[in-house]
Amino acid sequence: MHARFHVPATNRLSNPAPAVTGCPTHEPDPAAEFDLLHSGWYSTEELASLLKVDPSTLRRWRSAIPPQGPPFVQIAPRLYLYSIPDTQLWLAQKRTDPSEAA
Numbered sequence: 001m002h003a004r005f006h007v008p009a010t011n012r013l014s015n016p017a018p019a020v021t022g023c024p025t026h027e028p029d030p031a032a033e034f035d036l037l038h039s040g041w042y043s044t045e046e047l048a049s050l051l052k053v054d055p056s057t058l059r060r061w062r063s064a065i066p067p068q069g070p071p072f073v074q075i076a077p078r079l080y081l082y083s084i085p086d087t088q089l090w091l092a093q094k095r096t097d098p099s100e101a102a
Helices: 044-051 055-063 084-094
Strands: 041-043 073-076 079-083
Touching: 041 044, 041 084, 044 055, 044 079, 079 084
Parallel strands: none
Antiparallel strands: 041 079, 073 079
16 A cells, blocks of 8 residues: 655645745746745645646646646656645746737
């Protein structure tokens, strides 16, 4: 029997840590803006449910060359996790605002 990685529900809903201030002339590193270890994680099934897609869609995105979809971490051969801040950033980058289209 395989041990299942447990992510407490309170961590999934936690807000990312505040942005780290850096040099004003350079873009901040998105990875430095939040604490991956404590910012909360989604399983493939949880994220698929939130995005209203089948879990196989996330699996297909991960195995595409080059990989597509939100950033992920492979914890074990069959266990992939998605950080909440990475997922939010990915969604924000995919967002289209019609008022900005010209």
